[in-house]
Amino acid sequence: MxxxxxxxxKQEQAHSEGIWCVAWSKSTNIIATxxxxxxxxxxxxxxxxxxxxxxxxSLAIVSVDFNVNGTQLASSSIDGTVRIWDTESYQCIQTxxxxxxxxxxxxxxxxxxxxxxxxxxxxxxxxxVTSGDLExxxxxxxxxxxxxxxxxxxxxxxxGAQDGSIYIFNLETNQLAHTLSTHSSAVxxxxxxxxxxxxxxxxxxxxxxxxxxxxxxxxxxxxxxxxWILSVASNPDISKQQAVSSGADNKVKVWxxxxxxxxxxxxxxxxxxxxxxxxxxxxxxVSVSDDGSIQxxxxxxxx
Amino acid sequence: MVxxxxxxxxxxxxxxxxxxxxxxxxQSNSTSQQLQSQAATTRSGRQSLLEAIExxxxxxxxxxxxxxxxxxxxxxxxxxxAGNNESQESQQVxxxxxxxxxxxxxxxxxxxxxxxxxxxxxxxxxxxxxIYEALMANIVMTKRDIFYRDVALFRTQSVVDRIxxxxxxxxxxxxxxxxxxxxxxxxxxxPATIILRNxxxxxxxxxxxxxxxxxxxxxxxxGIISNNTPSDGLSNIAQEQDEGHISDEVGTLIPPISQIxxxxxxxxxxxxxxxxxxxxxxxxxxxxxxxVQPCLLITGCGYPDLATRYxxxxxxxxxxxxxxxxxxxxxxxxxxxxxxYKWGSAAQQHDSIxxxxxxxxxxxxxxxxxxxxxxxxxxYTPLTVKEREKALRMxxxxxxxxxxIQPAGDMKVFQNNLCRMIMTNYKCEMQALCDQGSQGFVDxxxxxxxxxxxxxx
Numbered sequence: 001m002x003x004x005x006x007x008x009x010k011q012e013q014a015h016s017e018g019i020w021c022v023a024w025s026k027s028t029n030i031i032a033t034x035x036x037x038x039x040x041x042x043x044x045x046x047x048x049x050x051x052x053x054x055x056x057x058s059l060a061i062v063s064v065d066f067n068v069n070g071t072q073l074a075s076s077s078i079d080g081t082v083r084i085w086d087t088e089s090y091q092c093i094q095t096x097x098x099x100x101x102x103x104x105x106x107x108x109x110x111x112x113x114x115x116x117x118x119x120x121x122x123x124x125x126x127x128x129v130t131s132g133d134l135e136x137x138x139x140x141x142x143x144x145x146x147x148x149x150x151x152x153x154x155x156x157x158x159x160g161a162q163d164g165s166i167y168i169f170n171l172e173t174n175q176l177a178h179t180l181s182t183h184s185s186a187v188x189x190x191x192x193x194x195x196x197x198x199x200x201x202x203x204x205x206x207x208x209x210x211x212x213x214x215x216x217x218x219x220x221x222x223x224x225x226x227x228w229i230l231s232v233a234s235n236p237d238i239s240k241q242q243a244v245s246s247g248a249d250n251k252v253k254v255w256x257x258x259x260x261x262x263x264x265x266x267x268x269x270x271x272x273x274x275x276x277x278x279x280x281x282x283x284x285x286v287s288v289s290d291d292g293s294i295q296x297x298x299x300x301x302x303x
Numbered sequence: 304m305v306x307x308x309x310x311x312x313x314x315x316x317x318x319x320x321x322x323x324x325x326x327x328x329x330q331s332n333s334t335s336q337q338l339q340s341q342a343a344t345t346r347s348g349r350q351s352l353l354e355a356i357e358x359x360x361x362x363x364x365x366x367x368x369x370x371x372x373x374x375x376x377x378x379x380x381x382x383x384x385a386g387n388n389e390s391q392e393s394q395q396v397x398x399x400x401x402x403x404x405x406x407x408x409x410x411x412x413x414x415x416x417x418x419x420x421x422x423x424x425x426x427x428x429x430x431x432x433x434i435y436e437a438l439m440a441n442i443v444m445t446k447r448d449i450f451y452r453d454v455a456l457f458r459t460q461s462v463v464d465r466i467x468x469x470x471x472x473x474x475x476x477x478x479x480x481x482x483x484x485x486x487x488x489x490x491x492x493x494p495a496t497i498i499l500r501n502x503x504x505x506x507x508x509x510x511x512x513x514x515x516x517x518x519x520x521x522x523x524x525x526g527i528i529s530n531n532t533p534s535d536g537l538s539n540i541a542q543e544q545d546e547g548h549i550s551d552e553v554g555t556l557i558p559p560i561s562q563i564x565x566x567x568x569x570x571x572x573x574x575x576x577x578x579x580x581x582x583x584x585x586x587x588x589x590x591x592x593x594x595v596q597p598c599l600l601i602t603g604c605g606y607p608d609l610a611t612r613y614x615x616x617x618x619x620x621x622x623x624x625x626x627x628x629x630x631x632x633x634x635x636x637x638x639x640x641x642x643x644y645k646w647g648s649a650a651q652q653h654d655s656i657x658x659x660x661x662x663x664x665x666x667x668x669x670x671x672x673x674x675x676x677x678x679x680x681x682x683y684t685p686l687t688v689k690e691r692e693k694a695l696r697m698x699x700x701x702x703x704x705x706x707x708i709q710p711a712g713d714m715k716v717f718q719n720n721l722c723r724m725i726m727t728n729y730k731c732e733m734q735a736l737c738d739q740g741s742q743g744f745v746d747x748x749x750x751x752x753x754x755x756x757x758x759x760x
Contacts, residue, residue, distance in 0.1 A: 017719065020726060036719055058702060060722040078698065078722050101695070120691060144691065144728065162685060162728060186685065186728060204680075227680055228727075248673075248680070271674055290671075 005254055005264050005285070009048040009296040014041065018290035021063045021105075022275035025070035030087060031277070032073050033288050034061025040075050042087065045279065048296065052090045056083060063105035067112040072129070074115050076106040082117060084129055096132045098125060105147055110154040118145035124159045124167070138176070140167050149199075151192040156213055158199055160187025166201060168213050178216030183209065189231045194238040198257070202229035208245055210257060220260050225249055231275045237282025244285050246273035252287050252297070268295050348480045349438055355474050356435050374414045375427055378473045422456075429453055430466045437482040443556070445488050447579070447604065489611030490554035490582065493591045493599030495568035497558065507555045507568075507599070508591075553583045554600070560613040566621065570599035572756055573618055573627040574748075575663065577640050579604040581630070581733045581744070588745055596756045606640055612658045615644055619660045626755050628666035630748070634730035635686070635694040638720060641665055642697070645713070646704070665716060666751050668733055670723035676747055682735030686728050694721050 015035035023032045029045035040054040040061055059079040066073055066087070073085045082103055084094035096103075096115070102125055104118035114135060115127045122142040126135045144162035151158075156177070157169045164183040169176055185204035192199055192213070199213040208222040208229060227248035235242035241257045250272060254264040271290035278285045284298045359375065366373040413424045433452055437444050450463040457463050471478045478484075497505040576582045582602035585591070591598055599618075603611040619627055629644060631637030647659045672678060686694070698721050701714060724730065736744040 018723075036722055059698060059718070060726065062726060078695075078725055079702075080695075101692070120688070120695075144688075146728070250674075290674075 003264065003300060005266070005297045005299050007266060007268050007295055008284075008298045010268070011043065011048050011050075011294040013292050014043075014050075014288075014294045015039065015292050017060075018271070018274070018292060019288035019294065020061060020274045020290075022277045022286055022288040022294070023064045023066050023073070024277040024279055024286065025066040025073075025087070026068060026280045028070035028087065029279075030066075030070065031286055031294070032064040032066065032075075033275075033294060034064045034075055034077075035292075036060040038077070040064060040073070040085070042073075042090075043294065048294070054085055054090060054092070056092050056095075057081065063107070065107040067108045068110055069112070072108075072112065074106050074108055074129075076103055076117060082106045082115060082127065084115075094129060094132055096127050098127070098134065102134075104145060107148055107150060109150055110152060116148045116150065116157055118148050118159060120144050122161065124148060124157065124169070138167075138169055141165060141179075147187055147189050147202075149190045149192055151196040151213070152194060153196045155196060156192065156199075158190050158192070158213065160190045160201055162186045164203065166190070166199070166211070168199070168211075168216065178213070180211060180216060180218070182218060183207075186228075188229070189233075191232050191234040191243065193234040193241070193243075193257070194236055198234070200232050200234050200243045200257070202232040202245060204228040206247070208232060208243070208255065210243075220257070222255055222260060222262075224253055224262050224265075225251065227272070230273060233276045233278050233285070235282045236278055236280050240282055242282075244276045244278065244287075246276045246287050248272040250289075252276060252295075266297065269293065348476055352474055352476055352480060353435070353438055356431055360431070372414050372416070373424075374412045375424055377411050377413065377427060377469055379409060379411050379469055380472045426456060426462065427466055427470070429456060430463065430470060434467075434470065434481050434483065441482075443482050443484050445484055445604070447488070449483065484556075488579075488604040488608060489557035489602065489614065490579070490604070491557060491599060491601045491614070492554035492582070492586045493568070493570050494597045495566060495570060495599050497555070497566050498564045499558065499562050500564045501562070505555050505558070509555055553586050554602070557601075557610050557614045559610050560617075563614075563617070566614070566617060568599055568618065568622060568625075569597060570622075570625060571596040572598045572752065573615075573622075573625055574598055574600050574666070574752075575615060575627065575629045575644060576600060576602045576733075577605065577629075577631040577637055578602065578733060584737070584744060585748070590745055590748070593745075594749075594752075594756075598752070603640070603644075607643060609658070612644065612660075615660050615663070616658055619662050623662075627660065627663045628752075628755055629663050630666050630733065631668065632730070632732045633668040633670060633672070633724070634732070635690050635697060635721070635724065637668070638665075638717065638724075639693070639697060642701075642717065664713060665720070666755070667747070668731060668736070670720055670727065672747075673731070676736070676750075678731060678735055683727075683729035683731045686724065686730055690730065691725060691728070694725050697721055698725075 014033060015037050017036035019033050019035045021034040024045060031043040031045050032040055034040045038057050038059060042051040043049065044051055057077040057079050059077050061075055061077050063076045064073060071087055073087050074082060076082045080100065080103065082096040083092050086093050101120035102123065106115050106117040108115055113129055115129055117125050119125060122140040122145050124138040124145060127133065128135050140159060140161065143165060145159050146162055147160040149158050155170065155172055157171055159167045164181060164185050164187060166180040166187055167176060168178040183203055183205060187201050187203055189202040190199060197212060197214045199211045201209045203209060206223065206225045206227060206229060210219045211217065212219050225245065225247040229245050229247045232243055232245045243255045243257060244252060246252045250267055250269050252266045252273060253262055256263050269287065269289035269291050273287050273289045275288045276285055284296060287295050363373045413420055413427060415421045415424060430449060433449050446463050446467055447460065450457050450460050467478060467481065467483050471481055491507050493507055495507040497507065579602050582600055585600055591600060601615060629641045631641050644660055645663050698718060701718055704714065736747045
């Protein structure tokens with residue numbers, strides 16, 4: 001069986017402490033990594049060179065996310081703030097300070113005007129990027145809301161909680177469309193597939209659960225990881241129907257969602273892997289780990 | 304010649320209700336005369352207490368033999384609504400809520416007439432039984448010990464606390480006469496000798512195994528003394544077990560600071576352990592004796608009381624070249640306890656110069672130990688809401704500390720551990736290391752200690 005994704009560039013000691021999140025911008029080919037060392041670093045997506053280090057947060061960074069055109073980066077930290085950075089001037093253009101416990105991971109709405117965050121008491125909060133004000137708070141069942149994700153068309157907003165519950169909000173109707181509580185351990189990461197209907201979720205019970213977000217049904221359960229699954233990302237190339245996951249077992253796995261099988265397992269890191277992110281063309285991805293390094297992978301046959 | 308070689312001030316007179324060792328502070332004010340008369344009262348108090356308990360039990364047996372419903376009569380205290388458990392530590396401090404008594408003292412008669420009363424009666428009798436055993440064997444226990452004897456029956460610690468206090472009130476004796484201690488819960492074990500002001504010595508290698516029918520005082524040194532008997536000259540001096548410091552099952556109870564003249568040790572490392580259970584595990588596994596370099600084990604049994612913190616402080620002052628490390632649970636409370644030893648507590652900030660040991664370093668259990676030691680995911684449980692809130696509060700408080708707090712790197716390690724805990728949202732107890740066989744804990748500790756013991760400055 002030929003190896004489909006091979007490790008290419010590695011940036012060792014990219015941060016002085018573990019790296020906890022990663023994002024790959026869609027059009028400007030920049031990779032952002034956030035670390036326990038409180039800094040965010042921007043890297044050239046093609047060469048792996050460091051472009052800049054963003055300082056300002058006082059505690060560990062838990063999430064980074066680019067807006068659709070790559071001009072802004074949102075970062076959230078255990079220090080309780082969400083910062084918006086201009087990716088060209090490297091300035092922090094906005095610091096959102098929600099009330100205590102009212103932010104966790106943060107992601108941009110596809111239109112770039114608002115940011116959704118999780119929270120410690122279950123709310124999904126929506127903040128205005130320009131003003132920093134709280135626009136909306138979507139209540140859930142009060143478990144630590146660990147992950148949030150928008151579908152690319154902005155129709156759905158999903159949240160995953162510590163107790164295994166997954167909430168899918170339909171933003172066209174402004175309703176909670178589905179509450180999925182079939183599993184009881186933490187959902188740390190979720191990602192919509194480019195079809196805007198399929199939701200891939202990571203679970204601490206070592207399984208990836210794939211849902212039909214429209215009908216609120218479980219489509220498949222993928223097993224294979226040996227530990228908590230810390231991150232999942234759907235391949236943006238709609239023709240491929242793939243997802244990549246990373247876990248506390250120090251492994252990265254690429255899945256074929258159509259055949260529900262593992263395409264590839266890579267064990268390059270020496271510690272647990274907190275984040276994975278795809279290049280927009282779906283041929284490359286990166287993983288970041290507690291070992292402080294960033295690893296690039298490319299599909300064989302691509303540059 | 305032993306001379307007082309430490310120079311810190313006596314404990315300050317704090318009557319704050321959150322201070323956990325009020326009774327030890329009060330003891331420091333006793334003259335030796337008072338101590339002697341206390342001892343006399345204690346002896347006769349013990350005897351009459353035993354008789355009183357026996358007569359109450361006999362009454363129950365008599366009811367049984369007459370096929371009559373049994374009752375236990377207990378004089379209950381006025382319920383103290385405003386105080387918390389900590390304010391009931393000392394009998395000498397007047398009740399802070401004296402003006403707010405809801406009930407008058409009354410005699411309660413507990414029988415088997417309902418499910419609830421049956422449980423209450425069973426609990427009272429069980430505690431009485433345990434206290435009676437302790438009195439007969441001349442052993443001091445803590446309220447926690449009593450709780451752990453029958454967790455399924457008691458369900459919470461506060462139940463035990465209330466019953467013990469009720470029993471003390473009922474028989475009109477101070478709780479210490481019941482041989483139940485609240486403060487002074489710290490213990491130590493290892494090659495160290497505590498020299499008391501009354502010129503007596505406590506050998507901390509004393510590990511007496513308790514047999515319920517053997518009076519303790521006769522077998523003071525029958526424990527595990529292996530080939531590593533201390534040969535530091537002090538073994539030649541007559542070592543009497545001091546009456547007021549009955550050495551409990553495992554380790555030596557740390558005396559109130561006012562009674563300590565000095566502490567000698569030839570340990571090459573001091574390990575402060577959060578949990579008493581882990582402390583006992585190590586002592587019974589012969590850990591101290593098995594190491595090439597001798598170590599001293601200390602436990603505060605959770606949040607340390609003043610006597611334990613003074614002891615740790617004194618040891619670090621007197622033996623500055625001996626590394627001191629902390630072994631805590633991998634949860635916010637473990638880190639909080641570590642920070643109390645290291646930087647102090649909010650309640651005792653005024654006395655921090657005497658109570659903090661900045662040299663103490665965090666040995667484990669660290670979040671990173673999961674990968675390094677292959678701790679299985681099943682040993683981890685999610686943080687509760689309160690634990691997460693506590694961790695976030697601790698982080699905020701740590702950020703308010705002066706940025707030049709020494710030692711510099713340790714604060715970062717502390718904050719990083721808290722961040723990791725919040726990020727993974729998991730905690731893990733020290734006991735988890737025993738999940739792969741009880742040897743797992745000892746192996747873990749050995750591996751962790753190696754760089755500490757063999758580090759050449």
